[in-house]
Amino acid sequence: MVAKKMRYPVEFIEDAVRLTRSSDRPLRQMARELGVNPETLRSWVNKAKQAEVEQPEDLAVPEEVRALRKRVAELEQDNDILRKAAAYFALVPG
Structure with missing residues (x-):
């Protein structure tokens, strides 16, 4: 069997x-x-x-993490600028 x-x-x-x-x-x-x-x-x-x-252990991973962190920081900065612009235009009488 x-x-x-x-x-x-x-x-x-x-x-x-x-x-x-x-x-x-x-x-x-x-x-x-x-x-x-x-x-x-x-x-x-x-x-x-x-x-x-x-x-x-893949040595490319830390480099990828650094690149992604940099990209996140850039996107957060872009969002901050857009938030400030939206607040500015909301206050400007149109």
Whole structure:
């Protein structure tokens, strides 16, 4: 008899890996508590480790954040100017 392959939601897998890594309990115990096969959980943890090694932190992200913060500051300044102009024109008799 072939065991049926189960599909787990990505969120469940991520939570299970995070919980397993942060716990001091043995992997087998964690698997039992989560209701998954220990080898399945081991595979998830190993894949997460592999992904961290293959994809080091993206160095472009901080540059993108700086650019976005600059753009937000410019847009806030534009909004401030428009607010002042609207207030001025609301007071000017027309």
